[in-house]
Amino acid sequence: MSWLALDTATDRASVALQLGNGAVVEDEVTGARRHASELLPVVERLLHRAGAALSGVRGVLLSDGPGSFTGLRVGASVAKALAHAQAVTVATASSLMVRAAAHAADESLVLAVADALRGDVYAAAYRFAPGRVETVMAPTVWRPEALAATGPRPDAIVGHAPPEAVRVLEAWSGRPMTQASAAWPRAALLFDLRLRVGGTAALGDVERWEPDYGRPAEAQARWEQTHGRPLPNSARDAC
Numbered sequence: 001m002s003w004l005a006l007d008t009a010t011d012r013a014s015v016a017l018q019l020g021n022g023a024v025v026e027d028e029v030t031g032a033r034r035h036a037s038e039l040l041p042v043v044e045r046l047l048h049r050a051g052a053a054l055s056g057v058r059g060v061l062l063s064d065g066p067g068s069f070t071g072l073r074v075g076a077s078v079a080k081a082l083a084h085a086q087a088v089t090v091a092t093a094s095s096l097m098v099r100a101a102a103h104a105a106d107e108s109l110v111l112a113v114a115d116a117l118r119g120d121v122y123a124a125a126y127r128f129a130p131g132r133v134e135t136v137m138a139p140t141v142w143r144p145e146a147l148a149a150t151g152p153r154p155d156a157i158v159g160h161a162p163p164e165a166v167r168v169l170e171a172w173s174g175r176p177m178t179q180a181s182a183a184w185p186r187a188a189l190l191f192d193l194r195l196r197v198g199g200t201a202a203l204g205d206v207e208r209w210e211p212d213y214g215r216p217a218e219a220q221a222r223w224e225q226t227h228g229r230p231l232p233n234s235a236r237d238a239c
Contacts, residue, residue: 006062009114010067014184033070061191064092109152116214132197
């Protein structure tokens with residue numbers, strides 16, 4: 001039996017398949033507008049490369065945000081469809097935890113950040129130890145200056161953020177931020193998180209679950225600002 005892992009929280013969708021023997025194959029789709037059309041074909045290609053079948057997938061591991069509204073919706077839709085059609089287990093972890101996991105060291109505190117637009121960042125802090133991960137600071141939207149004033153000082157920072165935010169966080173922490181390709185979340189890291197206490201969490205009611213979008217989509221924010229009231233059935237209500 002195999003496990004399928006998906007991370008669609010950013011412009012770069014990551015897909016990985018772990019086979020029963022522990023071997024992992026992975027691929028990615030770059031460009032948020034391509035997630036909806038190409039995510040399932042990538043899953044099919046990985047299954048073909050591995051000589052596996054969808055019927056042999058035991059469970060789906062999914063990054064559940066915060067991040068791209070559209071990307072998270074696509075990943076959630078695929079996971080829900082597989083859960084309905086194949087009766088598989090679905091478990092999730094924050095996309096920020098997935099970013100941090102690539103830079104874990106024993107007892108290190110890793111701060112993971114992502115661009116939340118409007119001058120803000122999504123940020124969360126995790127401490128890694130053998131067999132477990134502790135969420136020291138849960139995913140939250142921050143102004144970089146406020147994070148530097150009150151957040152836990154990390155041993156490492158990883159992610160993507162506007163240049164001014166990077167300068168603030170690097171000056172505060174005394175650490176360079178790991179960026180570029182090394183900072184993208186990789187779905188394959190969810191396999192390790194599944195085995196750690198405090199890592200992935202299984203969903204009880206997959207049908208009613210919604211990702212952690214972090215904040216409303218830009219289009220929704222503009223609508224609410226124009227009309228002076230929340231959009232009915234908004235992502236904020238679903239979280």
